[in-house]
Amino acid sequence: MPRFVVHEHHATHLHFDFRLEMEGVLKSWAVPKGPSMNPKDKRLAIMVDDHALEYGSYEGRIPEGSYGAGAVVIWDKGDYELLRGNVREGRMELLLKGKKLKGTFALARMSGKEKEWLLIKKRDEFAEDGFQMKTVLTPSLLKKLTTKVPPCEAS
Numbered sequence: 001m002p003r004f005v006v007h008e009h010h011a012t013h014l015h016f017d018f019r020l021e022m023e024g025v026l027k028s029w030a031v032p033k034g035p036s037m038n039p040k041d042k043r044l045a046i047m048v049d050d051h052a053l054e055y056g057s058y059e060g061r062i063p064e065g066s067y068g069a070g071a072v073v074i075w076d077k078g079d080y081e082l083l084r085g086n087v088r089e090g091r092m093e094l095l096l097k098g099k100k101l102k103g104t105f106a107l108a109r110m111s112g113k114e115k116e117w118l119l120i121k122k123r124d125e126f127a128e129d130g131f132q133m134k135t136v137l138t139p140s141l142l143k144k145l146t147t148k149v150p151p152c153e154a155s
């Protein structure tokens with residue numbers, strides 16, 4: 001079963017990185033507001049470079065001067081199933097089995113756009129209309145993070 005991970009990334013601007021194990025790499029999208037369990041939220045997801053699979057377990061502080069400098073922690077992770085579509089056609093339906101993200105989601109490229117996608121929860125028994133994003137990084141967790149350069153991007 002392939003895995004997904006959502007990184008909470010405290011860079012210049014806090015954002016979330018949604019990553020799917022697919023075709024031997026982590027297909028990755030930067031989601032400024034983070035994923036939502038509310039089907040009414042349409043979350044902008046900007047496709048970024050593929051990352052190496054090893055990056056999926058990365059937590060740490062990306063050092064100053066490196067790309068994405070700042071703290072990275074795992075916000076959620078789990079198995080997923082690709083229910084339909086594929087990344088090339090720019091339209092996927094995913095079944096996520098995380099601790100926070102559960103059930104079906106649509107991830108689709110906006111028409112006429114290259115990198116801009118939308119991540120939207122589909123209505124099912126897991127949908128939460130009152131969903132509020134809560135970050136996981138606390139001062140004590142921040143202290144535990146070591147400074148290390150993350151595994152390089154997949155080439």
Ligand code: MN
Nearest residue numbers: 009017030068
């Ligand atoms: Mn990031």
